[in-house]
Amino acid sequence: DTGVSQDPRHKITKRGQNVTFRCDPISEHNRLYWYRQTLGQGPEFLTYFQNEAQLEKSRLLSDRFSAERPKGSFSTLEIQRTEQGDSAMYLCASSLVQTERAKNIQYFGAGTRLSVL
Amino acid sequence: SQQGEEDPQALSIQEGENATMNCSYKTSINNLQWYRQNSGRGLVHLILIRSNEREKHSGRLRVTLDTSKKSSSLLITASRAADTASYFCAQFERGNEKLTFGTGTRLTIIP
Numbered sequence: 001d002t003g004v005s006q007d008p009r010h011k012i013t014k015r016g017q018n019v020t021f022r023c024d025p026i027s028e029h030n031r032l033y034w035y036r037q038t039l040g041q042g043p044e045f046l047t048y049f050q051n052e053a054q055l056e057k058s059r060l061l062s063d064r065f066s067a068e069r070p071k072g073s074f075s076t077l078e079i080q081r082t083e084q085g086d087s088a089m090y091l092c093a094s095s096l097v098q099t100e101r102a103k104n105i106q107y108f109g110a111g112t113r114l115s116v117l
Numbered sequence: 118s119q120q121g122e123e124d125p126q127a128l129s130i131q132e133g134e135n136a137t138m139n140c141s142y143k144t145s146i147n148n149l150q151w152y153r154q155n156s157g158r159g160l161v162h163l164i165l166i167r168s169n170e171r172e173k174h175s176g177r178l179r180v181t182l183d184t185s186k187k188s189s190s191l192l193i194t195a196s197r198a199a200d201t202a203s204y205f206c207a208q209f210e211r212g213n214e215k216l217t218f219g220t221g222t223r224l225t226i227i228p
Contacts, residue, residue, distance in 0.1 A: 042121070042220055043160065048215060075147075093159075097214075103209075104216070105213070108152075110159045111158070
């Protein structure tokens with residue numbers, strides 16, 4: 001399977017704990033995106049990387065959230081001191097963008113569902 | 118925050134009928150994309166239409182775009198039970214390197 005993979009698929013944690021999610025994009029893709037999706041809503045952009053550089057972060061991404069893509073391949077999203085409001089599906093997507101006219105079609109992983117008790 | 122609105126929020130039709138979903142957006146776009154999401158899963162790209170295009174076809178899918186009204190529609194013809202899913206439009210904005218998703222339409226196909 002050469003699609004986007006995310007691990008774990010489900011995470012249950014207690015409020016105040018730290019959690020880390022991993023995303024492995026499609027291997028030749030240079031862009032990697034993180035989104036958050038709550039029940040009944042569309043995905044909301046959190047942050048994205050071009051290769052290893054984090055180029056944009058949403059205002060939704062509080063200082064408790066940090067993302068890395070150390071070698072321009074896989075990425076991790078860490079949430080510190082989790083709150084119940086962090087409960088959501090966290091989606092990762094990757095794309096190949098080489099020119100300004102690139103379409104930026106994104107390929108999504110199955111997501112990590114986080115439940116904060 | 119999400120910038121797109123989709124209409125209807127939910128749609129139930131009989132298998133074999135056509136399903137139409139509408140999407141409105143607020144900003145200038147480079148392209149508009151439609152994605153499908155099965156329950157509890159990731160999103161799958163369906164079709165993309167550029168800002169200078171008015172209509173696009175792919176199999177049973179037809180997408181239209183009206184940039185003067187900032188709206189798009191997705192038509193699924195001859196629906197099948199496997200089409201049951203949530204459908205999202207997403208705008209890729211000029212100078213903005215992310216997709217902005219609408220609120221989605223939950224489509225149920227009744228066998």
